[in-house]
Amino acid sequence: DAGITQSPRHKVTETGTPVTLRCHQTENHRYMYWYRQDPGHGLRLIHYSYGVKDTDKGEVSDGYSVSRSKTEDFLLTLESATSSQTSVYFCASGTGANNYGYTFGSGTRLTVV
């Protein structure tokens, strides 16, 4: 969906460097989420946000931080990237209402070497 975009689409970085992934949505959704997807694990929730400046941890939050200073942007930061953080990262957004599903971005493929 054009309503949610992730950048960059691909990134290769070195171990120990900081990395920030960006998620931008134009749907005015209140809720935003970051997932990672690895073979054998499916999609796992890293962090989520339920409003500007309101964020909370998901099931695999260690090594990640997030920020949401505007409704439309949700940033995921790896403070010091490790090889175990090589993954495909997906962002999602939603209204939270019971008649609406989430919209997912196309993903960011991150490789930490």
Add this chain to the structure above:
Amino acid sequence: DAKTTQPPSMDCAEGRAANLPCNHSTISGNEYVYWYRQIHSQGPQYIIHGLKNNETNEMASLIITEDRKSSTLILPHATLRDTAVYYCIVRVPGGANSKLTFGKGITLSVRP
């Protein structure tokens, strides 16, 4: 702590109906059943959701048993482009803790 159980895979012939089962025997009264699919590492795509009544949209139909312990997603006329991983998820919508928790899903292969 998966709330849903799905077979790992199934296939069907192109043009035929694909019936994807899901077991959610511990579903709570206020939890909805959601279906998403993921085509070849793209972002998951919302398909349909329901509480207790059967639902239909332009993509699929959702049949929920009367006791709500299981459901079936029906793709009425499967095409090769429907080959994907399909996720069945139960969730209480709304609120800060309303999150989608994905299991391993079922891989549907549509054969020519």
